Amino acid sequence: MSKLTPADLDRYVFSRTGATNEDLLVGPAYGEDAAAVRVDEGTMVVSSDPISLAAERIGQLGVVVASNDVAACGGMPEWLVSTILLPDLDPERLDTITAQVDAEADRLGITVVGGHTESVSGLERPLLSLTCMGPAERYVPTSGAEPGDRVLLTKGAGVEATAVLASDFRGDLLDAGVDAAVVDRAEGYFDDLSVLPESVVLSAVATAMHDPTEGGVLGGAVELARASGVVLDIAREAVPVREETRDCCDAMSLDPLSVLGSGAMLAAVPEAEADEALSALEREGIEAAEVGRVEAVAGGDGPGVLLDGELRAEAVEDGMYALWE
Known part of the structure; x- marks a missing residue:
């Protein structure tokens, strides 16, 4: 697994973001793992992350990784959308993953509000893609470091x-x-x-x-x-x-x-x-x-x-x- 270069991200991803919305405070950018959206109550932080390699604890780790991106911006993770793609319809594997997601989300005070689950031919291992959202009193970007800090x-x-x-x-x-x-x-x-x-x-x-x-x-x-x-x-x-x-x-x-x-x-x-x-x-x-x-x-x-x-x-x-x- 490799990350795209900043140049490729700029060309193929960050420059293609659909309609302009004045309520988007922080959008896609290199190093920024979460977006900031203006809402009536203040600022909403939103982040998505996939995970596919840590097989034994993939559900638990998926929740942590997604919620950490929100927390790293000063947000309080509250809601989670969970997409689970499986290599086959194995009830035992699904049971393990969803039980881990449920337990970790409960431990962190996060509510799973929706998502999608299905099997996909060609997958070698389960793939989770989790989107986490939560409010922030003070949004802290990745891009704000200043000389002298x-x-x-x-x-x-x-x-x-x-x-x-x-x-x-x-x-x-x-x-x-x-x-x-x-x-x-x-x-x-x-x-x-x-x-x-x-x-x-x-x-x-x-x-x-x-x-x-x-x-x-x-x-x-x-x-x-x-x-x-x-x-x-x-x-x-x-x-x-x-x-x-x-x-x-x-x-x-x-x-x-x-x-x-x-x-x-x-x-x-x-x-x-x-x-x-x-x-x-x-x-x-x-x-x-x-x-x-x-x-x-x-x-x-x-x-x-x-x-x-x-x-x-x-x-x-x-x-x-x-x-x-």
Whole structure:
């Protein structure tokens, strides 16, 4: 699975958006995972996301990924439209997926309001496409980071990848020598993937927020930098990596910074607000760290991520994808 280049997105997607509507506040753009629509009560945030690879927890993960895009804009996820496409009419598989969707949506306080379910010939595995909606008191874009901001990251790199590895590739991890207790703890990360708690803390002060998914923390940082037209100067050693993540990624020869990253929130926060934001996150029991700074683009390099002095400006290929090939 690969992402389209920004140029192709501009040419084939972002330039073809139908009728113009003055109530659309933020529409399709590189790095922006959710739209903002003006409604009578304020702002409605809307986002859609597909998921097809994490077979064991696809329903649970689908709800989290879709709702995280809303939360990462400062929205409160409330409604979900669920489309489930199956390779065959297998009642047991459908039962598992819908039970996961139901349980996770209930846990997060989200109501499933509709959708579509059918089997599609040619599919090799289930495919979910979920649309989440919710109101925002203050919409926070991906594109708002400003030079001088400090870059914060909650939880750590590769949280989602750690959970998926433990569920879908448990046998491979055990064969590689990862202790069973570590794998068990890693699978428990599925319950730590929502970024709604940190959104509540950060949305009042952040200039930009983004939840890293495909391509991990590095991929998410590149998207935020390019959307904002800035450089994120990040030190690899400053990026938190949990012990279970390190063990699982090492066993599968993966870079924790470049694998599925749901569960973390990247936020650009003004210098004067950053220390209090970190303290507020700590008071809520949310792990967080400062991982870098926002700098103005200098010279002819353009926006991107300066990771330990090396500029990364292109979309990051997620290291997890090769495991399903």
